[in-house]
Amino acid sequence: MPTETAAILAEGVRRDFGAVSGLGPLDLTIDDGEFVCVVGPSGCGKSTFLRIVAGILRPTAGEVTIATRGDGKVPLSMVFQDHGIYPWKTVEQNVRFALEVNGFGRAEARRRTDHWLGQLGLAEFRTAYPSTLSGGMRQRVGIARAFALDPEILLMDEPFAALDAQLRQVLQEELLGLWQRDRRTVVFVTHSLEEAILLGDRVVVMSARPGRVVRSTEVPFERPRAAAVRDSAAFADLKAQLWDCLRHEVDAYLATVTGGTDA
Amino acid sequence: MPSQTLTRAETRRILRAPGRQELAPERWARLLRTRDLALGVGVPLLLAVLWQVACDAGWIDRRLYPSPVDIVRSAWDMWQRDSLWPDLLASLRRTGLGYVIGSAVGALFGVAMGLWRPIRAALDPLLNALYTVPKLALLPVFLTVFGFGELPVVALIAVTVFFFIWISTMSAMLAVPAGYREAGVTLNLSTWQMFRHVMLPAALPEIFVGLRIAAGVSVLILVGVEFVLGGNGLGHVIEQGRTTLVLGQTYVGIVVVALVGLVFSMVVQLIGRLLMPWNRSGSVIRQL
Numbered sequence: 001m002p003t004e005t006a007a008i009l010a011e012g013v014r015r016d017f018g019a020v021s022g023l024g025p026l027d028l029t030i031d032d033g034e035f036v037c038v039v040g041p042s043g044c045g046k047s048t049f050l051r052i053v054a055g056i057l058r059p060t061a062g063e064v065t066i067a068t069r070g071d072g073k074v075p076l077s078m079v080f081q082d083h084g085i086y087p088w089k090t091v092e093q094n095v096r097f098a099l100e101v102n103g104f105g106r107a108e109a110r111r112r113t114d115h116w117l118g119q120l121g122l123a124e125f126r127t128a129y130p131s132t133l134s135g136g137m138r139q140r141v142g143i144a145r146a147f148a149l150d151p152e153i154l155l156m157d158e159p160f161a162a163l164d165a166q167l168r169q170v171l172q173e174e175l176l177g178l179w180q181r182d183r184r185t186v187v188f189v190t191h192s193l194e195e196a197i198l199l200g201d202r203v204v205v206m207s208a209r210p211g212r213v214v215r216s217t218e219v220p221f222e223r224p225r226a227a228a229v230r231d232s233a234a235f236a237d238l239k240a241q242l243w244d245c246l247r248h249e250v251d252a253y254l255a256t257v258t259g260g261t262d263a
Numbered sequence: 264m265p266s267q268t269l270t271r272a273e274t275r276r277i278l279r280a281p282g283r284q285e286l287a288p289e290r291w292a293r294l295l296r297t298r299d300l301a302l303g304v305g306v307p308l309l310l311a312v313l314w315q316v317a318c319d320a321g322w323i324d325r326r327l328y329p330s331p332v333d334i335v336r337s338a339w340d341m342w343q344r345d346s347l348w349p350d351l352l353a354s355l356r357r358t359g360l361g362y363v364i365g366s367a368v369g370a371l372f373g374v375a376m377g378l379w380r381p382i383r384a385a386l387d388p389l390l391n392a393l394y395t396v397p398k399l400a401l402l403p404v405f406l407t408v409f410g411f412g413e414l415p416v417v418a419l420i421a422v423t424v425f426f427f428i429w430i431s432t433m434s435a436m437l438a439v440p441a442g443y444r445e446a447g448v449t450l451n452l453s454t455w456q457m458f459r460h461v462m463l464p465a466a467l468p469e470i471f472v473g474l475r476i477a478a479g480v481s482v483l484i485l486v487g488v489e490f491v492l493g494g495n496g497l498g499h500v501i502e503q504g505r506t507t508l509v510l511g512q513t514y515v516g517i518v519v520v521a522l523v524g525l526v527f528s529m530v531v532q533l534i535g536r537l538l539m540p541w542n543r544s545g546s547v548i549r550q551l
Contacts, residue, residue, distance in 0.1 A: 053279065055277070058279065058280070059280065059281050059285065062281075063278060063279060063280035063281075064278070064280075065276055065277070066277040066279070067276050068275050068277060
């Protein structure tokens with residue numbers, strides 16, 4: 001278990017969109033090597049938080065400090081909800097290009113590309129363009145790219161949201177396996193409590209917009225974890241507890257959405 | 264803000280904090296607007312000043328290349344003698360008329376060919392062949408058909424504009440994402456409704472790219488034709504200045520043509536913005 005790699009510290013992070021307050025103030029500490037799942041109602045700012053950590057967006061107030069080893073490793077990479085892969089590059093090029101621009105040598109980039117395309121079952125589609133692939137395969141390209149970079153911190157923004165239920169389950173299990181073999185800090189945003197409990201060391205529940213942390217719960221199931229924990233009574237119990245908390249926020253969200261002009 | 268958890272053996276910190284843009288959004292927006300304006304006006308002004316300095320210092324022969332101040336003086340003289348306005352007006356009328364006619368017919372063909380495959384099959388090779396013919400080369404034909412006067416000039420501009428609008432409209436129609444049409448089908452849209460509510464709005468941004476290009480090209484053709492035909496118009500002003508060695512007049516003509524082109528494309532852009540309120544940020548037409 002790595003203990004001296006990276007950590008994220010968010011202090012009073014807010015993000016407004018025009019006059020609308022979208023996020024926070026949010027305080028959150030994420031330890032290195034920790035797999036944190038963030039759940040919350042629609043529009044609560046969980047993706048916004050991830051984008052701030054990723055450096056895509058700046059906070060309106062507060063700050064996020066990310067501590068990295070700085071030993072030449074890529075500090076962060078992100079898996080986007082809508083893949084974020086380039087239609088004009090083949091599967092292989094999408095992954096290799098990310099490696100090459102990040103300073104990996106040609107041979108190393110090739111080796112890692114081969115490895116991760118293999119891991120994600122994409123080897124035979126390496127020369128295919130994304131437009132010829134299914135949504136699930138495109139998402140796997142996005143995941144392969146992020147993993148191949150071997151970042152200190154992995155940010156995942158509802159990576160499985162657009163997938164069908166079976167594929168989602170398979171990829172969850174793959175991710176579980178990958179992470180347990182090769183641990184690192186992960187911030188994983190999702191709508192699914194089940195996914196959050198299955199994957200995370202900790203589940204953070206966010207409030208309705210503007211999102212704040214309302215609950216942070218350690219997941220008690222030990223590692224390495226198998227997908228079978230889903231079927232345990234303790235799993236269902238924890239899920240029910242978290243759902244109680246989340247439902248309250250979802251109701252609050254629905255009230256603002258259906259309650260007319262009050263944004 | 265040092266903290267409890269960030270004391271480990273890390274050697275590098277990444278900080279995500281508000282920038283100037285977030286801390287003072289209004290001031291930032293104002294700053295950007297001011298900067299854009301200053302650059303847009305300042306760069307041409309700077310070049311004009313350099314030109315003036317080069318003339319005054321004698322690096323450039325003023326008799327062949329009049330200085331900006333000389334050009335402004337010439338423009339003022341011409342304006343006083345009422346010898347600029349009629350030419351400008353004549354040119355504006357020709358371009359405007361040719362542009363509107365060419366755009367309308369081009370859009371019509373583009374829509375028809377974009378939506379109906381047989382029409383596309385029938386006309387695509389022919390129009391592609393004609394597209395490559397330099398339109399100025401058609402002038403003799405147009406003179407024969409339309410006689411002298413305004414008509415051949417307007418027609419030539421219209422034909423030139425036609426091709427640009429035809430191509431951009433047709434390709435825009437063909438590029439409309441299938442999903443939009445599929446949703447329309449399930450909403451039971453009639454052919455007209457599908458065109459009005461789906462195809463046209465989806466194609467509009469690209470059509471406007473064509474319209475902006477055509478605006479510039481129509482001025483190009485205008486000046487070319489007026490060069491050849493003489494009589495009046497801005498092209499005539501330029502050419503006459505050259506032949507009679509009143510070079511100030513030539514340069515005034517060039518500057519006025521440039522300004523006409525600028526205003527023209529700004530007007531097209533403005534219309535585009537008004538017609539496409541959904542296309543505010545990050546659109547092609549906005550960045551053009």
